[in-house]
Amino acid sequence: MIQGAEPVHGYSFPESLLSPVKAVTGYRQLWVALSGGLDSTLLLHLAARCHSGVRAVHINHQLQANADETEAFCENLCAELNIPLIIRPVSVGLGTGPGEGLEEAARKARYNVFEALLNPGDVLLMAHHGDDQAETVLFRMFRGSGVAGLAGMPESRPLGEGRLARPLLGVERSELERHAQNAGLSWVDDPSNTDTKFDRNFIRLSILPALKERWPGLNQRLRHSAKACSESDFLNQQLAELQWQTIGGEERRLPVAGLITLSLAEQTNLLRWWIRRAGYHTPSVNDWSQVLQDLLLAAEDRSPELRANHYSLRRFQGQLYLVPESQSLPKAPLKLQSGQTVHWAEWTIRLSRTPTAKTDLPPIRICTRQGGERVRFHLDGRSKSLKKWFQEQAVPPWERGRLPLIFLGATGQEELIAIGDLWCSGQYCGSAPAAGLRLIVERDCD
Structure with a gap:
């Protein structure tokens, strides 16, 4: 349902709302996360007043009966303000982690979109406010979080290749609603916000009102506690890093x-x-x-x-x-050709030919350890059991069966020329490999 009246142009928003939005500087592109609700709608108007070249992004979770109505509202609002809008539909399934219900799954889905959207130097504005912060602190307290969780939401943090900023985090929701109504803004209410089966809605609708009535200024009290927890978490991290180095x-x-x-x-x-x-x-x-x-x-x-x-x-x-967590290994050995790049779980294997390479290349095979393998580290040296070498090199047991072993030669005459990214025969590495073939095995970054 769309709330509010027709927009009243020229409404003078107070500096208490404009200043934190103006303070967001140094960006390449400024985005506003637009849900269509009161908070993000007001934030879009504030951003349009304070900055030029603003763009908006709307995530359609496709969960509510009015999802299409909300999307259309966002399109009309951005057209009225002459702000480019990107719409991203997402499919939300139940989370797979502990305690991950529909709320958390929807949150992950939209943040995945935000991370993919932001380029280096971009800033995404989100409309979280003081009541959201109080709700978050209580929610995490009920879940048994430590000081890191009780620090609440930060005003700014990295997000993908850009940053997320919450300029309204110190403003009460009642103040946002008062100015939105005075400005005659329209917005769309999410019907799920009244469903107390969701934990955050239960806290917002059933817990916070009673606490505020008992303790006026509750949001400010919780902000002070969150700040103290944030400072404690910072000191804990400093101590941990120092001890890690020590x-x-x-x-x-x-x-x-x-x-x-x-x-x-x-x-x-x-x-x-x-x-x-x-x-x-x-x-x-x-x-x-x-x-x-x-x-x-x-x-x-x-x-x-x-x-x-x-x-x-x-x-x-x-x-x-x-x-x-381990990636899946290939189900069968792989062949490697000159000029080819092969992916083996978390390893990337490339083979290139130098001018001194022979015309006919012997077959090259990639597989895992089967047992009984031996390796010769020097052309004129004795071979050594791969099992014994793993023990000598202190290769963890869980890695031994996953390492790609690279063999060269015909069946029955194969030679082990590389063991994952741990060792490669001098005949096949360096700037001028003697065999005329350059083999590169790299473990991908996690």
Whole structure:
């Protein structure tokens, strides 16, 4: 349902609304996320008053009966304001992670669109306000979040190749509604916003009003708490990074000997920071002390593991590894031709021919370990068991069966010339490979 009256042109919005929008500077392209609701509609008007060259993006989740009506409203609004509009329909299914219902799935779908849309230097404005922040803090508190979650939504953060900004985060929703009505703006109400089966709606409609009546100025109180949590989280991250450097941590590995010198709180803080630094969500763990005891103090002949969403934590030879979720391996060996690029799970394999290469190339085959393989590291040297070499090089067990092994020659006379990105025969690498073939094996970035 469309709310509001016909727009009254020339309405003077107060500086309390204009100033935070004007403060968004240094962008290549300014976007406004336009849902068609009161908040984003008002934000679009403010952005149009404060900036030139504004563009808008509307995500049609195709979930509500009035989805088409809302899309048409956004088209008409942008046409009236002479603002280019991009419409992106998305299909929303239930989330696959723990606790991911329709709300979270819809959020992920639209943020995926935003990330793909933004180019370097772009800024996307979103209309979250003070009531949204209070709702977020309470929602995360009820879910048992730590200080990082209780810090609420940041005013600005990276998003894809651009940035997200929330200029109205310090403004009460009642103030936005008052000025939208005084300006005669129209907007579309989302009927799902009154459905209290959704957690956020329940907090907004059933919890926040009672709390505000009991404690006037609740939003401001929660903003102060969120700011204090944000500062604590910042200090926690600074401490974690310092301790990570001190114990000799790497991007995907942490030395167990260094970790056990820290207190339980410091271990937990460091692991959370390390996981977030790698781009993953920290696992939902009720008892970190038990998890850390299993990971760090288990007997040397054990292989403890903590599985999480899209990654796992594993221990091997005194190191704690962060292991990304494995990609699927090819079901059969692959052949490699000159000038060809082949993808093998997370590895990219390329073969090029130099001027000294022979006309007829022997067959080259890529496969995984089958058992019994041997490798000769020097032309005149003795061969060595691949199993023994893996042990000597401390290659983690979970990687040994995934590494692409590259063989050259006819069946029965094959020679192992490369082991993943760990080793390549000198005959087939370098600027002038002796065999006339240059083999490049690279592990793709996670």
